[in-house]
Amino acid sequence: MKIVGLCGSLRAASFNRALLRAAAARLPAGVTLDVVEIGALPLINQDLEKPEWPASVQAFRRALWPAQAMLIATPEYNAGMPAPLKNAIDWASRAEGIGGRTAPEGEARKTPLEDLPVAIMGATPGSLGTARSQQQLRTVLLNTGMRVLPLPEVYVGSAGTRFTDGELTDERSLAAVAKLVAALADWARLVGTPGAKAP
Template sequence: MKVLAICGSLRRGSYNRSLLRTTAALAPAGMEVEVVGIEGVPLFDEDLEKQGAPEAVANLRRKGKAADGLLFGCPEYNYGIAGPLKNAFDWLSRPDGEPRTPFVGRPVALLGASMSLIGTARAQLQLRQSLQGTGALTMPSPEVFVIRAQDKFDAEGTLTDQPTRDAVARLMAAFGNWIAKLKG
């Protein structure tokens, strides 16, 4: 089972990038998680799209289509979804010559980390709304909102907080079951 984990932050030392690396380490047996960034994805522009998908977009689309499920590491900026993540999502949601969005019927899960006291709850809610509009099958629970991320990761980006690691492991096990249920 292949999962493409998309980091919605451009920062190299992003807590969300570290969180996604943790999902790969805690994935259940039989699940392979590939963590990718969205660096190089240009601003969405229909005129540019008509010329053909830029290479960064085409690469992300190829990987997304080859995956059994998509996992979004969702940062929160100013009480909402991060601009770079929304931009990448907008590119990915386009049909690319197909009759419908590639998200239709696609198993998706979300998680996120923030330095705030409520984690990324608002951003995840906004992304869930966009995913619903594209026909994605977003896993309803468990949800993971890593709060006070600066206290839960060490200087190398390793998630050191055991309760949070346990929550991530539960999410990944549930996501594996979600994918299997929807594929079966």
């Protein structure tokens, strides 16, 4: 099973990027996790869709299509989801054909997000553990037709005490991340291959 990771932070020493590294080190057997970068995407602008999507947008969408699931690690900015992450989701949510063709041959879905199982986690030095950001993100993802994992929720608050030399070292948080990726893999098997109808 191929999982794509998105990091809502562009910061080099991002706690959320470290969460994704922790997840990548705790994958169930037969599962891979590769982070797809979102920092080079232009700000969403429908004028950029003609004559075709910018090369960075096309490359981003092409990297998403083969995934069987997505794992997002997001910070919280002003009680909401970060702009780079929303921007990336907006570009991925546009229907094929609007700015060109990025889907592989035979793909029936209109966007690389449609029907794709997804799980959310987040880290912040704040005490609320990105709860408000994740709540907003969940609503946005549901609107794209993604199959959002209901539970468990992973909120890593007080990040300054849970990371050492840039890596997640808090045992409870590590266990929560491992549980989340296992639940995502189970969820993806349960709801099925993207493009197929849910049972």
